[in-house]
Amino acid sequence: MGDSKSASAEQIxxxxxxxxxxxxxxxxxxxxxxxxxxxxxxxxxLLLCATYGTDLSDWxxxxxxxxxxSIIAWRSSFAYSIFDVCERNTDLSVAFxxxxxxxxxLTIGFITPVTSLLAALGWASLLHRGPMLAxxxxxxxxxxxxxxxxxxxxxxFSVDAxxxxxxxxxxxxxxVRTRMAxxxxxxxxxxxSLAALLAQLKGDVWWNGTAVxxxxxxxxGRVVDITGLxxxxxxxxxxxxxxxxxxxxxxxxxxxxxxxxxxxxxxxLVVWPIVGxxxxxxxxxxxxATLTIPLTQLVNDA
Amino acid sequence: xxxxxxxPSGAGSWGEMPRACATVFLAIYFTGLGLTVACNTSSGSSLxxxxxxxxxxxxxxxxxxxxxxxxxxxxxxxxxxxxRYLELRKHGEDNWLRLSGPNVNYQQSIRWQRLLRxxxxxxxxxxxxxxLIEGFSGAAFRLCESIDIDLRILVEPRPERQLPxxxxxxxxxxxxxxxxxxxxxxxxxxxxxxxxxxxxxxxxSGA
Numbered sequence: 290m291g292d293s294k295s296a297s298a299e300q301i302x303x304x305x306x307x308x309x310x311x312x313x314x315x316x317x318x319x320x321x322x323x324x325x326x327x328x329x330x331x332x333x334x335l336l337l338c339a340t341y342g343t344d345l346s347d348w349x350x351x352x353x354x355x356x357x358x359s360i361i362a363w364r365s366s367f368a369y370s371i372f373d374v375c376e377r378n379t380d381l382s383v384a385f386x387x388x389x390x391x392x393x394x395l396t397i398g399f400i401t402p403v404t405s406l407l408a409a410l411g412w413a414s415l416l417h418r419g420p421m422l423a424x425x426x427x428x429x430x431x432x433x434x435x436x437x438x439x440x441x442x443x444x445x446f447s448v449d450a451x452x453x454x455x456x457x458x459x460x461x462x463x464x465v466r467t468r469m470a471x472x473x474x475x476x477x478x479x480x481x482s483l484a485a486l487l488a489q490l491k492g493d494v495w496w497n498g499t500a501v502x503x504x505x506x507x508x509x510g511r512v513v514d515i516t517g518l519x520x521x522x523x524x525x526x527x528x529x530x531x532x533x534x535x536x537x538x539x540x541x542x543x544x545x546x547x548x549x550x551x552x553x554x555x556x557x558l559v560v561w562p563i564v565g566x567x568x569x570x571x572x573x574x575x576x577x578a579t580l581t582i583p584l585t586q587l588v589n590d591a
Numbered sequence: 592x593x594x595x596x597x598x599p600s601g602a603g604s605w606g607e608m609p610r611a612c613a614t615v616f617l618a619i620y621f622t623g624l625g626l627t628v629a630c631n632t633s634s635g636s637s638l639x640x641x642x643x644x645x646x647x648x649x650x651x652x653x654x655x656x657x658x659x660x661x662x663x664x665x666x667x668x669x670x671x672x673x674x675r676y677l678e679l680r681k682h683g684e685d686n687w688l689r690l691s692g693p694n695v696n697y698q699q700s701i702r703w704q705r706l707l708r709x710x711x712x713x714x715x716x717x718x719x720x721x722x723l724i725e726g727f728s729g730a731a732f733r734l735c736e737s738i739d740i741d742l743r744i745l746v747e748p749r750p751e752r753q754l755p756x757x758x759x760x761x762x763x764x765x766x767x768x769x770x771x772x773x774x775x776x777x778x779x780x781x782x783x784x785x786x787x788x789x790x791x792x793x794x795x796s797g798a
Contacts (some may be wrong), residue, residue: 359726
């Protein structure tokens with residue numbers, strides 16, 4: 290009797306787990322919110338490209354600080370970059386502005402399945418050309434791009450959608466791959482928040498509430514100088530430091546529960562950019578906010 | 592696993608086989624994600640995890656830039672993440688040429704900081720010692736118009752949170768003389784009094 294009860298409980302648990310997994314990954318989803326992610330990612334890509342543009346030949350050119358031989362010896366043997374074969378400044382510029390063009394096409398949604406794939410490959414290529422130059426925003430950008438490759442992000446708010454409408458093609462129906470892309474965005478938002486949280490908690494300054502002060506006194510990367518404000522109140526410095534930690538913990542956990550998911554994601558649209566500014570990584574803040582756009586339910590996916 | 596009644600169905604749904612394949616792929620990817628996070632932290636990782644990740648996951652996670660640890664500590668309030676500057680001069684001259692000051696644009700300076708951090712930290716990494724400095728040499732020789740230069744990385748200690756703000760003077764974190772020898776080899780002399788036995792870091796007899 291007891292055995293049959295525990296066996297049926299196991300079956301129920303298995304069924305619930307299976308249904309949850311099926312619903313989470315394989316329930317077809319509409320792609321309007323993913324289209325918004327595509328537009329923001331495209332713009333973010335252009336901004337990040339702009340941060341390379343002025344120094345491209347200084348870093349990667351034939352007379353640059355990071356010659357290809359040193360980089361190949363430095364990076365993983367599995368890494369490859371299309372920029373490796375650019376031996377002249379002209380080649381480098383062509384490859385780079387090709388990537389910029391791809392981000393532009395991605396933003397407007399032109400032949401999106403192809404442009405998203407090429408943009409993801411191009412972005413990885415650029416980062417592999419100078420791995421030591423990459424930071425949190427660059428990493429998060431790579432995640433965003435690969436999720437766009439998986440999902441159908443070009444079926445709304447895009448040139449593709451306009452062309453399809455004109456040709457009378459039916460597009461924009463719910464798709465499993467869109468659901469998977471949104472799921473992966475959610476997983477990565479939680480993983481990145483958790484990993485950053487754990488990394489920060491290894492340092493005393495995140496416990497004693499002074500981390501934001503140390504970041505604010507570092508001039509490179511600083512968007513606004515808040516040292517004056519922080520000097521006026523130690524409590525403010527503590528609140529901001531602990532606030533970053535608490536926010537990352539909230540995101541890592543809160544986006545998994547139906548009750549809190551929407552609120553956390555919507556709050557993130559405001560809080561992540563603020564965290565980015567406080568931590569001197571504004572583009573990382575924007576990228577993190579972008580990861581959870583589909584969870585905000587601000588875009589009507591019905 | 593996919594034999595139950597309540598499955599996603601209707602337009603756009605996947606059949607059992609694609610769902611099974613996707614499930615396997617997701618399980619493999621999440622294992623890789625866990626390993627990349629575990630193996631890319633500043634704390635280091637166990638030999639076991641490194642080998643498993645290196646053999647089974649790196650070859651397909653590295654090329655798309657997905658071998659990431661997300662180890663974004665942002666600051667530990669130590670010298671390791673303070674502002675750095677790169678300075679060069681012709682060997683023997685007095686005036687230093689500062690290349691990565693805080694007055695350049697926002698992202699340029701932040702990428703310079705990452706680069707200089709890598710130069711210093713890689714000096715203690717097996718297999719990566721002097722690699723970046725060797726790379727720097729070409730551009731540095733050109734800028735100084737000399738094949739015998741001094742190069743140093745300074746760190747600007749950050750002020751304590753008190754008024755008046757007292758910013759300590761920058762201190763030298765790394766200093767070396769870099770010169771091109773006859774035959775094109777690059778020699779790195781980190782300790783001037785031992786220059787006769789300083790390593791040749793590139794060229795026919797270099798590392």
